[in-house]
Amino acid sequence: MTSRARVSRRAFIGAAGTAGLAAAVGVPTVVRAQPKEILVGSIHPLTGPLAPDGTSVANGCQLAIEQKNAAGGIKSLGGARIKLVNADHQFKPQVGAAEAERLIREGAVALLGAFASAVAMQTSQIAEKHGIPHIVTVAVADEITERGFKTTFRVQPNATDMAVQTVKYVREVCTLKGVSFKTVAALHENTFGTALFNRVAKAAPQHGFEIVGNIPYAARAADLTTEINKIKAMNADLIFDSGYLNDGLLKMRTYRDLRVEPRGGIIGVANGCYSNPTFIKELGKVAEAIMDGNYWHNPTSAFAREVIKQYETRFSAPFQSHTVWGYNAALVLLDALERAASTDPAKLREAIAKTNLKQHIAPGDAIVFNEQGQNVNATVTMQQVQKGQIRVVLPKAYADADPIFPIPGWSKV
């Protein structure tokens, strides 16, 4: 990947040099016939355990850029083509920082990344140092846009959005179905999950919920029977559950074995498992009717459906919920390049800050950034597994199915 990027960069400089020389000796047609190429850096985990997800985000960026190129490139820059240069951060913050430096040195006008908050903290810092715009694809930690950086922008909902909006939807679905649940037990993984839980705990009382207890756990545990038995003993109306994919599979099978069937049901909060197709593929009926407040594409948008179709044809891989944010981040950049009519980092940054992008593939209104660079209209949706499909059930404007609530236990599915 690295060497190929270098070669093309060299080829690029070579071509530019030749064109310059050609212009100097009086053959200007060459310059006009070949619009210049704009380099955009993408930093994602392309090897290691996160590779499938990271690759899908990078491919989301790639698709948006290919579509733009096919439609004639950046018109305000004479139809300039955009080239995405992929770098692999291997899920290591220090590698991410080094790759960000390299991409900027090689002439990237903006960075897209990084799928993992720890890495995005680094890559955005490097971009800030060089004054190069950095649009976050996937990385949920609030802090990323709360360090006073001028060049960091994020389209996706942050951790607070995830927690606060999910709690709000749970109350909405209670009201909608005429049930009045109050008590909540929370089971959460002890790093990212704890950060989410702290925000859930703050939001819960505002929506009439009472947290009766919470159990943090380590994601790579061999057994979670005792933990889930403690949750069961809390006898709460609802269980809020945050964690990753692998531990999610273990938890769900343990819930079933221990007959944990809370009156309201089990609801994921930005859960890495419960809105993941692998969850349904692996657990089948056990996954049925589980809800999760998380990011997702907008199933009611014809544009989004078309993009998903094109993605799946182009890359022969399933479109993931993460892919949305690769695609959307690239859309924001392309739109800004068009308006800036320049690749100057300062002008590009100004254009991104003034973004008001209505046509994108996520739920929510136009993408508009606040002072900190966070998308003020980032919208979380409530998903539910229905007949083996992941459906959006709330908010109504983006729903493609009605919620089934209270969530029936395994014995009733």
Place this chain on the structure above:
Amino acid sequence: MLILQALLSGLLNGGIYSLVAVGLTLIFGVMRIINFAHGSLMMLGMYVSYWLFVLWGVDPYLALIASGSVLFAVGVLIEAVLVSPVLEAPEHDQLLLTLGISLVIENLALFLWKADPRTVTVPYLAVAPMVGGIMISSPRVIAFVVSLALTAVLYVFLKRTDLGKAIRAVSQDREGALTVGINMRRIYALAFGIGCACVGVAGGLVVPFYAVDPYVGGVFVITAFVVVVLGGMGNFGGALLAALIVGLAESVAAVFIPAAMKQVVMYTIFVVVLLFRPQGLFGARRA
């Protein structure tokens, strides 16, 4: 009820730790090599079982024979080609080698089978029975019973058979064993093979209740390392007892303290034991 369930789960987990640890301690006892590839070999055993089930519908408990045999063969091969050249090398070389083997196996698995976790649901074990408010996780019970049975068989093999005695002879006194004409290379290959077969079977046993992915080995094997040291490096019976103690301690601790802290308990026991009995709880004699 909470505590009874925790006792049961802890005991069952201990059984699985024991089979993983027994393989590790056997290899160390005989060859004085710490096998850092143990976790990835367990993962291979899990994938053998997984693919037999998915491709040909082989019952995961029948597939144990395959997991064990394949891992035995892999073990013998690794020993012959990679480990035997470094047997006399400094310890850090051996550590680097087994660590390297583990990285190769993990990344190969990642390349071949992707990072997605995969599960096997055994139809006749789909729902665990409840007895008097206690959940009896059938696949974990089977794993426990088979683990202990295999450990017992291995123990008898080492105590009673000529080959077993030869293995123990090598572990106790290399030169003495050479003098009486024991074929060292063969014993080394055999010990490494058996150690890998143990962890292969352990892998097959956890497939019905634990999702397999290329990095899954660490979940069980990191605990197994603690067990091996606690039981006295190379001590067979010690490993078994230590495994049950660690399993119980983890599970019962989770009842009383924040669950994410349960590993702190395990490591605290570990440090305390090492402070007062650096040879491990049962480190006096070797199997």
